[in-house]
Amino acid sequence: MTASADKFTRQTLLDVQTLTPSLFTLRTTRDAGFRFVAGQFARLGVTKADGSVVWRAYSLVSSPHDEFLEFFSIVVPGGEFTSELSRLRVGDTLLIEKQATGFLTLDRFTDGRDLWLLSTGTGVAPFLSILQDFEVWERFRTIKLVYSVREGAELAYTDLVAGLEQREYLQEYAGKLQFIPVVTREDYPGALRGRITQLIEDGRLEQVAGLELSPEHSRVMICGNPQMIDDTRQLLKTRDMRLSLSRKPGQVAVENYW
Incomplete structure (x- = not known):
């Protein structure tokens, strides 16, 4: 290019x-x-x-x-x-x-109560940007940040995530965000073990979140490994959760610039 x-x-x-x-x-x-x-x-x-x-x-x-x-x-x-x-x-x-681009933005959704941010590896990056902006906290009742890596040492930006609700402009929204770390190749304190798709299929993700992934209330953004994106999208389809398009709003948004 x-x-x-x-x-x-x-x-x-x-x-x-x-x-x-x-x-x-x-x-x-x-x-x-x-x-x-x-x-x-x-x-x-x-x-x-x-x-x-x-x-x-x-x-x-x-x-x-x-x-x-x-x-x-x-x-x-x-x-x-x-x-x-x-x-x-x-x-x-x-x-x-000079021109930023991409459609993994909150305007992909016209409604929704609970926001799920599902990421693997460096795919957490856009969600960190979204979480530092005011809009997401105002729009959604609960926010679940799911961040999957291979080994615990790869969990980046945990201090940033932990400090979000202490920021002056976000303090009134304290308690909305739940950080759910996932590690696939080792047992790691405080983290779930397994792939995101496995955790959805066996119910562990929803159990830890204390919240159901449902088409009525949930809006899901996915970024990371292309295979994870495809597999998760297919899994969410079985729950009647569809890709959100400009002509047909849905419950799922993904980024495919990999």
């Missing part, structure tokens, strides 16, 4: 945090004209040694109101993009397209 010079800005890397050997976060400056809706993604470009630019889409972790942009990435062994990205250091330049 290429992009003409008028389509992107050059931003400076402010911070890089290595979480595990394969996971890291990065924070950049934000162009004054860059706008996005919580849940959307931006296309990032890195310049290779030969001068060519590689582009990939990344959901924004940061709030639409933050003065910086933050992204959450996995290192793909031998990957053309992440191999370059993971080598960047504070002060380096990252290209960011």
